[in-house]
Amino acid sequence: MNKILVLGLLFVSTVLHANCGDLEIKIINDSSHNCTFKNEIIFFGTLPVNSIPSSIPANEASSFFLASQSKAGVDIMLNYNCDNETIQFFSYQDYCSLFSGNSIVRGTSQTSNTLNLTYATKTGNCFAGRPGQIVWRIS
Numbered sequence: 001m002n003k004i005l006v007l008g009l010l011f012v013s014t015v016l017h018a019n020c021g022d023l024e025i026k027i028i029n030d031s032s033h034n035c036t037f038k039n040e041i042i043f044f045g046t047l048p049v050n051s052i053p054s055s056i057p058a059n060e061a062s063s064f065f066l067a068s069q070s071k072a073g074v075d076i077m078l079n080y081n082c083d084n085e086t087i088q089f090f091s092y093q094d095y096c097s098l099f100s101g102n103s104i105v106r107g108t109s110q111t112s113n114t115l116n117l118t119y120a121t122k123t124g125n126c127f128a129g130r131p132g133q134i135v136w137r138i139s
Contacts, residue, residue, distance in 0.1 A: 020096035020124035022131035033082035045074035
């Protein structure tokens with residue numbers, strides 16, 4: 001009986017603290033350009049504007065900032081001006097819940113001719129209480 005109660009409490013605790021619906025975003029600027037935040041478009045989810053880095057100097061990185069899912073997941077576009085060039089990148093995360101288990105993270109980018117924009121992702125997991133993660137690299 002005690003084992004069932006402990007397992008039940010552990011399960012409830014996992015569900016309450018599982019943050020797989022969150023998406024951590026980080027931007028690393030390996031270019032020689034200073035990048036300044038221009039605007040964001042949020043298709044799904046929430047992202048407090050004051051959490052978005054307003055500038056990312058050349059050869060520096062932002063801290064992780066957090067977007068949270070809505071009923072359709074996370075879908076956010078960020079635009080930065082890097083000196084005279086504009087970069088635009090979309091961060092996506094599928095809806096994540098206890099029943100889906102994992103959240104697939106993807107990205108799409110549009111850049112100018114001289115800048116390169118790549119990303120690396122980590123899948124979120126509800127059972128592990130781990131948010132999805134995307135790290136963008138400007139070079």
